[in-house]
Amino acid sequence: MLNSDYVxxxxxxxxxxxEDKFHATGYISSAFLFVAAQRRRNQVGEHTLGTIHTHSAHYKDWRTGSGLRTWLLSPRRYPEALSTRYQLAVTQRKxxxxxxxxVFxxxxxxxxxxxxxDFINNETIAGKDLVAWVTAAFLHIPxxxxxxxxxxxxxxxxxxxRPYNFFDLDPSINSADSIYFQKDQDAGSY
Structure with missing residues (x-):
């Protein structure tokens, strides 16, 4: 994005x-204030309009026998229709x-x-390595x-x-700085 940076x-x-997240920063796309342009822009100064637009990113998360992998895919300032139509799409990994x-x-x-x-073609996902295509987007009104x-x-x-029945119990109890109490221990002694 020419005028946007992302964290x-x-x-x-x-x-x-x-948790995957992104934040937009940078400078806004602006124009001189005139009445006809106010349908798609918002007044940000006495004589200045800012362009109303969407920031979106499409994430690719996949699950294979070796675990979950996450790839962050390209941000889009002006979203492509289909990838932003679905908040979540699950396909076979290819x-x-x-x-x-x-970019082209x-x-x-x-x-x-x-x-x-072309990725959404009603193929079976049973017993296959899966890809979850997750869209995260927000409307930016300058x-x-x-x-x-x-x-x-x-x-x-x-x-x-979030894991769902992936672990036998909460894995955070195995953290080095955690304290675990048995039923018969006196918690007040720590």
Whole structure:
């Protein structure tokens, strides 16, 4: 994105959960204030309009016999229709589908180089290595506080991957700094 930068965070929790999130910053795309442009822009200054737009990212998370892997895929300032249509899509993992988009898609959005619609083809996923394509997006309505730079607070989005019956019990109890009490121990002595 020409005028946007992103802060990417992956947080690994002792419980086995993973949080993926991103925050947008940078400077807003702006134009001189005129009435006809106010449908798609918001006034940010006395004579200045900021462009209303969407920030989105498509994540590729997959599960194989060796565990969960997470790839962060390209952010999109102006989202491609199909990849943002679904918050979650699950497909078979294929080496021929390394990403859901291409930087070249912006050159011809009507005939994209990589078309995510081709990935969703009603194939069976039973007994296969799976890919979860997760879309995280938010609408950015520029305001005066976005000048000179957009703050990251409030301009972010993400999701959690939480284990479900993956562990026999809460894995955080095995952390080096944890304290575990048996039924017959006096907790007040610690």
């Amino acid at each position: 990417w965070d992956m947080v690994f929790y002792p419980s086995g959960a993973i 080496e021929t589908e390394p990403s859901s988009s291409s 898609n912006q050159n011809d959005p009507w005939t994209p180089t990589v078309d995510f619609a 305001h005066a506080e976005d000048i000179p730079n957009t703050v990251t607070v409030g301009n972010g989005v993400g999701f959690f991957l």
